[in-house]
Amino acid sequence: MIGVFMNKRPLNSMIRGNTSYEKLEFYRHFVDTFKEPLCFYSLDNIDPYRASIDGYVLLPGKNLTQAEVRVPEHHFSRAIIYRQRNLNKIKKFIRNHRTRFYQFQSKKERNKWTNYELLNNVPEIKSHLPETYPLTWDNVINILEKYKQAIVKPIYGSLGKKVVLIEKRGQIYTIKEKNEFRLVHSEVALEHLEMYYLSKFKRPKRFIVQQKVNTDRFRHRIYECRVSVQKTSSGEWEVTGWAVRLAQKGDYLTNVSQGSEIIPFSRIFNPKSDTAYTIRDVTTRIAKQFEKHFPDTIDLGIDLMLDNNKHVWFIEANLRDQRLSYYNDREMWRRTTITPLVFIQNQMVSESVTKDG
Template sequence: MNTIKRANPNGGNDVHTKRKNYIGLLVPSLRKAAILRKYAAYQSHSPLFAFSPKSIHWKSKRITGLEYVNGKWNKRTFPFPKAIYNCCYGDKRALLKRFEKTIGPQKCFNALCRFSKWTIYQILADSPWKSYLPESHLYDATKLTAFLDSYKTAFLKPHYGSKGQGIFRVELSPTGIYTLSEQTWDPSFVTSDPSALLSQLETKIGLKKYLIQEEITMKKVNDRSIDFRVMVQKNGAGQWAITGELVRFANKQSYLSNLFTKSDMLQNVLTILYPTKPRKAAAIQNKIHEVCLGVADKLDQHYGHIAELGIDVTIDRNDQIRLIEVNGRPSKMIFKDLGQPCLDQLYQTTIDFAEYLVQNKIAP
């Protein structure tokens, strides 16, 4: 971070800031406020500043924060913002509820951005989107053995996790051989004894909570499994919208498409998959949009005031859309290879929604 210019917290700067309707970016600490620089180029009517939970002065309703103006960092005190975007990974619902008692209901968004895979599954299993989910269960040894007897393969995923960390693939062959793989197709453990498999898993999983999930046989392009990251964001009208679509090509040696080595636009890949069926390709893209918007709306109703999600879907070998995962703090930078206009839309939409919250009264 560049050198910070420190302003007198009791000087003229406070008079200046009182006239403005600020948008606040909640960050883990002021030392980790670099995300502000990415959004600063997109601010318009309401200027931005970054602050941390430790920089809030509740009695005076003031905040010590950072602004990024003309390529310089300034540290000063600010009034409470009119809207807050949570950029911390985790659960900030209690903190932001306290803010909303002063700045108004529904003025803080993405207060929760670390989702439990099992909780997401339970919510969506009680919705019109149930048929798009892979069958899933809470992990225990008995259920895994029964699951493998039925499906022959299973994914084991931690309730909390990202970037493919801690995901295992287990397979039972027709000859009764169990194989355990970690990130790559090559097995790390092979046995004919189910007790030995379970003992190995117990060592690796420990006390972490896991779920058992049906394996989805993904479509492939050039022998690479593919999935789609769809960005769903609330826009300047307060409505959910599809703002980005990315196809991720897994490494040929890996079953995890989120460990991708190549990306492309969704329309390009659908044209490759269905070269003589443009109507089918268009119908699949429209259905992906419908599913992702519906999932976002369902989770918003449950958790309250989410404004951006990264939803991972794929197409299976039967041309059916399958939902893989929902990400509460999706990276925008994975879209950089699709060009600056795509990135601009993602960052601008976040600010546009924050502006919407500043300008509009939202019912509790």
């Protein structure tokens, strides 16, 4: 049995069948195909000192049932832990029961600045990284002077929230941001830009500033590639899914949650082209580097952009890929859901053989 650790809200939504990204039917496909039971649970369902979990169990050919089961030895984390007391609880649970967690996610693993630094030390990856710095007023100005466009984003943000685009056009600066999914822009002089900066980013340590990629366009709209790179049954990193998110016309954000359109990767790129090869190469190199620093990483959703010369740029890595980019391709959505579980099952078999030997 594999434990599947989730945050409480998506777990309850999945049980009711109304979650947008955790699909019980895909987990059921894994259980029925590979004959490996799953136990779904949240932080509320565990006690570091109890040898059992009061979770939701899926057995081959059976419906999801609430049951108390022995703590599994292997777990796949789909949860994000931010609060220190919750982090302490789950770490104590892992330590007391000697369990193994794959894809563990706390602030440490999700820090965009830390992730940039660990990738920036690899020559083969560095050329694919936009210039990025901790947010300061001087760093904003330096990026604007050099590239004319700067992106400011939260270190721990997701779904395109609180991401701001600033553009320099002569002595005028254009600010673009989203307000309740509505694109808002304003034009200001330098002194007013500084006033905006001081009022908007009162805690600059929570943000980074980044070179804005001069993005390639499709149908006059910018786009971003979401690439799933995962540990497969072979134990190797492989690209298991990809799609393109097409921003709304005039928008600078490509997140599905911000209204972007999802189109198949093959609509823009030939999967056998040099560009597709480069995307596979870059994403697998990035995944291997993440694994060096976070050894139990097995599942990444990597966002890439291409510039006008088709050069590939890394934007960010998502350690809990919600797979919304595969909404129109259920086969790809299913495959990227079960691939990490197949890898974990193979690890369980290998460990069992080693113990028996």
